[in-house]
Amino acid sequence: MQLKQRISPVNNLLAGLTEVEYQRLMTKFETIDLKLNDVICNAGDPIHYVYFPIKSIIALMNHLDADKNLEVGMIGNEGMLGSTLLLGVNTAPFRAVVQNTGATLRMPAATFNHELQQSLVFEQQLKRYLYISLSQFVQNATCNRFHVIEERLACLLLRIRDRVQSQSFHVTQESLAQMLGVRRVGVTMAAKALQHKKIISYSRGNLKIHDNAGLEAMSCSCYQTNNETYTRILMPELFNT
Amino acid sequence: MQLKQRISPVNNLLAGLTEVEYQRLMTKFETIDLKLNDVICNAGDPIHYVYFPIKSIIALMNHLDADKNLEVGMIGNEGMLGSTLLLGVNTAPFRAVVQNTGATLRMPAATFNHELQQSLVFEQQLKRYLYISLSQFVQNATCNRFHVIEERLACLLLRIRDRVQSQSFHVTQESLAQMLGVRRVGVTMAAKALQHKKIISYSRGNLKIHDNAGLEAMSCSCYQTNNETYTRILMPELFNT
DNA sequence: AGATTTATGTGTGATAGCGAACAGACGCAA
């Protein structure tokens, strides 16, 4: 099951708002371009802005020791960076790295806090999103504990695909390795296996998915689980399993 | 560094309240005894009660597949079960299992939601606790991905010690194995190593810590990290590192 | 006292992933 997304021209968290609320919010945003590999913040940093990706992807990395990092969350146009402001804490829990260039809405943290007071629907939506994030962070981190690299790679590629909304995108094996918390060689092996099965093709960072169903079959159940959580909590009207 | 706890006769999350607020809340609680291995809820269950442990310990388990479970959070008298109600979602994100028998305060979810409206300090305190939980869940899950069993076991024992507030407690290797997401044999090995180093003694579930400093030295940095997060967010006045 | 359950210890082989080092291959730029 692919992630069912409500049609939204910009960011799915802004869907469900009334036209008035939406227009009002848009005056508070500025649109910027995030650049690949930019570090938006490190864990513990004060939060200056919140980000609502339109085409970009932001990866949340949990850092343990040197060379022990793990991607625990991925933010595309289904989510936002900075939702922990809802809890009245203005420091970032994780490092945030740009994984895919693209247009992004940005709003100062103070403005965001103020806007939350103005729209109950908006606040409600974002509280639910924070709940989803919590669930998915743990699911992803646990997944990396138990599942083998090939499953996790498939899972990761599907999550990227959903967010760039395209069958082909650019991502190096080195970058995938960092997200999965494994050596690059491990990704090389897993990617080769997926290529042999004609599921993907991969050349110098240019990745193309040929067989969506095959890739979902190769991935662990965590992909499904995460999507179901998102749909169940944020869009229960679409949830009919 | 051991977890610095504000002195509180019952539960640390109730510290910081005014006497009036505190007394008011206490009329809404009932005190119950949680029984070892009781499953309070499974992931996805509706939340009927929130729990504030006094002497008990509740472990939060994330379930992947059969036989693939991981403890992601531990709740003693420094925390509570059910804080995700703050996000307006009334389903439990994780399975909650009683790891240590003992007195516990309990309040119906509806009452809890109502009480949050009555005390800004209380709500603020719990929002911060939820932020801490989020950080720690991810930290624990990531820890289990990267660190070796012996480090993780040391870490786990310290966390239990802090919550029972005693150098000796009862816990079987089987139970530790489930929390760590490893085979019992793995725990046997790690525990044996700790015994040889005279750090603990262990016999048929009766565990005693002899060397606190030694145990902290054996544990991974995650123990420290988690404690620092707790202190920094919830009790910044005690945070002077 | 004997039987049963619970808790811990041991042993053997398999394997996923690690660390390190190196080799080719493509692309851009001087």
Added chain:
DNA sequence: TTGCGTCTGTTCGCTATCACACATAAATCT
């Protein structure tokens, strides 16, 4: 064209952990 940086592929020995099976020992029950 030459060179250099980036990206991918390959190999080798090593280790933590796994799965499975069995052995011992203490506690509890009859």
